[in-house]
Amino acid sequence: MAPPARVALTPAEAAPPAPPAAPASPAVSAETVKTGKTRPSRRRVWLACLSLAALFLLGLVLYFLWPTITGAKSKAAAKAAKGPAPIQVVATAATKGNIGVYDTGLGAVTPLATVTVRSVVNGQLMSVHFKEGDLVQKGDLLIEIDPRPYEAVVAQIEGQLLRDQALLANARVDLTRYTTLLATNAIPEQQLATQRALLTQDEGIVKNDQGLLDAAKLNVTYSRITAPITGVVGLRLVDPGNIVQTSDTNGMVVITQIQPISVIFPVGEDQLPAILQKVRAGQTLAVDAWDRELKNKIASGTLATLDNQIDQTTGTLKLRASFDNANRTLFPNQFVNARLLVQEKTGVTLLPTAAIQRNTNDTYVYLMKPDSTVTVRIIKTGTTEGDQTEIASGLSPGDSVVMTGVDKLQEGSKVAVSSGGASGASGAHGTSGTK
Numbered sequence: 001m002a003p004p005a006r007v008a009l010t011p012a013e014a015a016p017p018a019p020p021a022a023p024a025s026p027a028v029s030a031e032t033v034k035t036g037k038t039r040p041s042r043r044r045v046w047l048a049c050l051s052l053a054a055l056f057l058l059g060l061v062l063y064f065l066w067p068t069i070t071g072a073k074s075k076a077a078a079k080a081a082k083g084p085a086p087i088q089v090v091a092t093a094a095t096k097g098n099i100g101v102y103d104t105g106l107g108a109v110t111p112l113a114t115v116t117v118r119s120v121v122n123g124q125l126m127s128v129h130f131k132e133g134d135l136v137q138k139g140d141l142l143i144e145i146d147p148r149p150y151e152a153v154v155a156q157i158e159g160q161l162l163r164d165q166a167l168l169a170n171a172r173v174d175l176t177r178y179t180t181l182l183a184t185n186a187i188p189e190q191q192l193a194t195q196r197a198l199l200t201q202d203e204g205i206v207k208n209d210q211g212l213l214d215a216a217k218l219n220v221t222y223s224r225i226t227a228p229i230t231g232v233v234g235l236r237l238v239d240p241g242n243i244v245q246t247s248d249t250n251g252m253v254v255i256t257q258i259q260p261i262s263v264i265f266p267v268g269e270d271q272l273p274a275i276l277q278k279v280r281a282g283q284t285l286a287v288d289a290w291d292r293e294l295k296n297k298i299a300s301g302t303l304a305t306l307d308n309q310i311d312q313t314t315g316t317l318k319l320r321a322s323f324d325n326a327n328r329t330l331f332p333n334q335f336v337n338a339r340l341l342v343q344e345k346t347g348v349t350l351l352p353t354a355a356i357q358r359n360t361n362d363t364y365v366y367l368m369k370p371d372s373t374v375t376v377r378i379i380k381t382g383t384t385e386g387d388q389t390e391i392a393s394g395l396s397p398g399d400s401v402v403m404t405g406v407d408k409l410q411e412g413s414k415v416a417v418s419s420g421g422a423s424g425a426s427g428a429h430g431t432s433g434t435k
Contacts, residue, residue, distance in 0.1 A: 086416035089405035091368055094351045096397040099385045101343040103275070107265025109289075109334040110320075111258060113229050116251040119244040120222040121145060125252075132235050136227045136255065143252060145244060147223035154216040161209035168202035175199050231257040256332050261325045262304060263289055265338035266316035274342050275319075279306070287321035288339040289330060299323045299330055303340060345383060349391040355403040356381065356389060365395070366402040366409050373414050374402060 123145040130142050178192040227233075234254040238244060244252065267275065278285055285303040290296065301323035310317050321338060323330055330336070356379070357364050367377040379394030395401070402409065409415070 084414070086372065086414045087405060087408050088418050089402045089409070089415045091400045091417045092352050092355055092403045094349050094391060094395045094397050094399045094401065096347060097350045097388075098344060098346045099348060099350060099383050099388060099390050100341050101345065101383050102385070103267045103271045103340045103342055105265035105267050105316075105319075105338050105340075106292075107263045107321075107336055107338045109330045109332055109336060110262050110264045111231075111256045111332045112260065112262055113231070113257040114332075115228050115231075115255045117142065117225060117228070117253045117255060118248060118251040119143075119145060119225065119246055121150065121219050122245050123147075123149065123223060123243070125238055125240050125242050125244050127240055128236060130233050130236075130253070133232060135232050136230065138227055138230045140227045141224060142227055142233070143225040145223040145225070147220050150216060150219040150223060154213065154220060157209060157213040157216050161206065161213055164202065164205045164209050168199070168206050171195065171199040171202045225252070227255060229255055229257050230259070231255040258328060258330070258332065259325050260322055261330050261332070263287070263301070263321045263323065263330070263336060263338050264318055265321070265340075266311070266314065266318055267340065269310050269315050269317060271342070272310075272317055275303075275306075275340070278342065279303070286341045288341075289321075289323065290337040290339060292335055292337065294337055298336060299325060345390065348382070349395055349397055350388050351391050351395065351401065352403060353384060353387050353389045355401050357406060366406055367395075368400040368402065368415065368417075372416065373412050374409055376411055377401075 126144045126146050128143055130136060130140075136142065175192075175195045178187060178195045181187045182189060182192045232255070234256065236253050237250050238252045275285070287301050287303055289298045289301070291298060301321045304320045304322040306320075307318040319338075319340070321340075351365070355365055357366070362378050363381055364376050364378050366374040368374055377394055380392040382390035382392045384390070402415065405415075405418075
């Protein structure tokens with residue numbers, strides 16, 4: 001049987017069937033379908049407008065700030081062309097003046113006399129005639145003890161003395177009578193000798209009575225206690241009405257002499273030769289008393305005496321300085337710093353100690369030159385007294401040096417002196433000195 005004949009197909013018929021078309025998106029408009037173009041969204045339009053506005057504002061800012069930027073650049077360039085700015089410093093000048101050489105020692109204010117007043121007689125304390133802390137004069141009445149028992153003893157001894165004086169007078173009369181009778185051999189010689197012995201005995205009794213009377217009167221005097229020295233009385237140790245005894249060890253009051261007063265202080269044995277040379281030459285050495293912080297001078301006095309031996313444990317010698325203490329600024333047992341003026345140097349170059357710089361090898365200052373630059377100047381120092389230092393070499397009076405602001409300086413640095421700079425150092429004496 002013959003195969004069936006093939007039927008020719010057209011290309012359209014031979015192609016596979018097309019898939020069904022997807023439904024059109026509702027967001028796409030009919031115009032978009034017709035033209036094939038999409039309209040830009042509102043968000044993109046808004047961002048474009050903001051970008052344009054930002055660019056416009058940036059242009060305005062650059063327009064107004066450009067002169068300032070270019071001016072700052074020109075100033076910086078000019079500043080760089082001129083070099084680094086001058087360093088602000090405070091300067092001071094070396095001066096000509098006097099400075100003292102002092103030996104310093106921590107001493108104690110020591111009264112020249114301190115008396116503890118005690119009673120010499122026993123009795124009841126009747127009255128007190130001073131106020132605590134008063135300055136009393138020698139001989140002023142301080143305390144009264146009941147004198148009546150001692151006045152009664154005085155009366156008894158006075159009566160005994162009168163009786164014995166009468167017996168003595170009678171013995172003298174008998175001796176005269178017996179002497180006359182012996183000349184006529186009316187009495188034996190032994191009777192005259194006995195009368196002479198009796199007269200001597202009566203004289204002894206009268207003399208003994210007189211001594212007892214003086215002692216009794218002295219007790220009456222002791223019942224009125226007076227100040228033995230001129231000084232300041234302390235707190236009283238007994239009150240009126242108490243019975244005081246001679247055996248009381250505490251006493252009734254303590255009197256301390258404060259005008260004049262002394263300060264005892266030590267100096268090293270190495271400083272002793274210079275002091276002895278001045279003392280043996282008859283010079284009066286001045287001594288100043290300063291407080292413990294060495295900030296305030298309390299009083300001025302003179303060297304009074306030296307101790308007679310050096311303390312081997314400390315290698316020091318004690319010195320006593322005397323102060324009149326007219327204003328009572330020195331108080332007993334107060335600790336003070338005593339400054340003994342050994343030598344005064346006159347007409348030397350002085351510089352504030354704060355302007356002096358030191359390193360491991362040299363002592364130097366930053367000397368100011370006329371062109372407002374500084375140079376390092378090596379110096380040698382001498383005596384230091386308070387905030388002043390003697391310049392032995394390296395500077396002359398009138399030279400200006402840097403006192404503060406040296407931490408940024410080096411050789412040749414350009415400086416500008418601050419308007420609040422310190423003035424030149426004075427030549428007055430300071431407080432403490434070293435050789």
